[in-house]
Structure formats: structure tokens, C-alpha cells
Amino acid sequence: MKVLNKETDYAVRALISLGMKSDGWVSAKALSDEQTIPYQFLRRILQELIRNGLVESKEGAGGGVRLAKEPGLIAVAEVIEIFQGKVQLSECMFRKQLCSNRANCVLRHEIMRIEKMVNQEFSQITIGKLIDDLKAVEAMKG
Amino acid sequence: MKVLNKETDYAVRALISLGMKSDGWVSAKALSDEQTIPYQFLRRILQELIRNGLVESKEGAGGGVRLAKEPGLIAVAEVIEIFQGKVQLSECMFRKQLCSNRANCVLRHEIMRIEKMVNQEFSQITIGKLIDDLKAVEAMKG
DNA sequence: AATTTCTGATACTAATTTAGTATCAGTTAA
């Protein structure tokens, strides 16, 4: 059971990398090389991040992308939602056969609780936090 | 982002159904009809549940399957693990580029915490509990 | 003005996973 797919994975890595370079525009090519993410794939991912306001871009030579917000304001939950949609159960688990009244369905209730929990957790992990953690690890290594 | 796939979904439904019939063997055919689960698919799912000791079977005419344990001792977590494997992150998120020391990797640590949490929650939801919840809902409907 | 370096948009193919089907051998009850 894989929690994060490649898009989310690459997106988070790209966001971390962008967050660590505070100045100027970074080209998709440069990012792709640095993080060894397939170039065209990364382009599409960046475009999606741009559409969703996490990243902004500048066209033309010397252009590129950069974070559109403080790293501390970008939660991993947002990234997951962009590329994988909201966490949800199999739609059929609580169907007719077992539970004719969806609204009152206790089972459904149970799992929505878990979903909410997971979402809250991922909301608290921001790109900024990941960068800090990374720096801490780097520092320890000396 | 789908948490449960069809196999898990069908498996849970089958287990609930079996748990509600306390007596005798139920044929895959009967279960398939009752829960409208594709017969051959259900057969494979049941075989997997049998291999994993959640269900036991009797061959031949008049045979079928039944729970091998108390419903209260079968956790949804087990079922998920059988059909979808342990919850895990994308393997690549914490690779070389970002974190050369997997063992000490703080990021990894973060998400393993969430995984553990989810697992604990799913461990507490047993087939027995689901059956009780279902009965409560049925009773309310009058 | 022409060229190069970049993004925007979007269509496409390939690989993998998930869902579902089919078949045959063997077991048990009637």
C-alpha cells in the first residue's frame, strides 16, 4: 500500500529544493538535473503546482520557477491533495448490501475519523519543517 | 487516493457476512450472490483469507467456508495487510538526493509515525465491532 | 531581427497495478 505516488514524491522534493534556494528563478531543467527527476514529467508537475498557487513562474530566457509562498505555509497535505485527491475509502464498502442509510452509517463514520486524523497530520508537515529537519540531519553529519 | 481496494473491500464484506451467520458452512456461490461480488474474484479472495487463517474451508458438496476465529479477533488491519501490504511511503522520497542517511532520516521518521497511527486505528476496528455497529444501525431503523 | 532559453498547454505512449475470468484437478455428500 503506497501512500505517496511519484508525482507527489517529486513535487515534494522539488518544493524542498526550491525552498532551500531563496534567491531567483530556477529552471525546470536545473531542478530536473539536481533531483534526477525526468524532465518532462517534472515540467507537468511544476505546471500543476503553479496552477495551484504553490509555485510561480517567469517565462523566457533567465526565467524559471520559485516558491509562491513561505515554505512554512506549504503543507504536504496540499501537495497530496493536488496529485492524489482527498483521501477516501473505497466507495462501495458501505453500499446498499450492508448499510442502506449512508448518512447514519457507523462504519463509514469510523473510517472518516481515521482519514481526518491522517489529513491533520499531513497538514502539520510543511515544506519548511522538512527543510529544517533536513538541515538538522546535515548538521549532525558535520 | 483510495485507501481500500476491491479485494480488501470484498474481503471485509465477506467476513462480516460470515460473522453474522454463526452456523455451518457457506458456499462461495451463496456469498457471491448475497453480496454481489464476482464469483471467481471472491473465490480467490476467500482462498487468500484461508491461507492467512482468517477463514477455514470444507471441500466437497455441502462444504464451504466459515470464520476461523471470533469476529472480534479479526482486525481490519490484518485484512488490509493481506491484500494491500503494509502501509508504506514511496520508497524514493528519502533517497540519496535528500537524505543520505536513511536510518537517521527525520523525514522518514515523521511519516512512519503517521503510518503507525493509522495501523493502530485499523487494528482496533474488528469484524466483530463492524457487525455490532451494523446491528445497532439496523435496530435504529426499527 | 534572430537565436537561445525558458514556460504554457496538451496529446500521446509505456509500464504497472487492479479487477475480473476461466479451467482443471480433487474432495465429499447424496
Added chain:
DNA sequence: TTAACTGATACTAAATTAGTATCAGAAATT
């Protein structure tokens, strides 16, 4: 001996995920 079952396993189809390709247009550089 036949019908109703499971055991094992190979197969196909559909959907999703991963990755590629292409063309148009924008800005910096020459």
C-alpha cells in the same frame, strides 16, 4: 456416479500511474 463444492493457478481486460513528445509563445541576449 454425479452434483456441489474447494485448491491451485493461469489468463485477460480495464484502469491508473509514469513517463515522453511537440508546438506555441515569452523574455533575455546577441
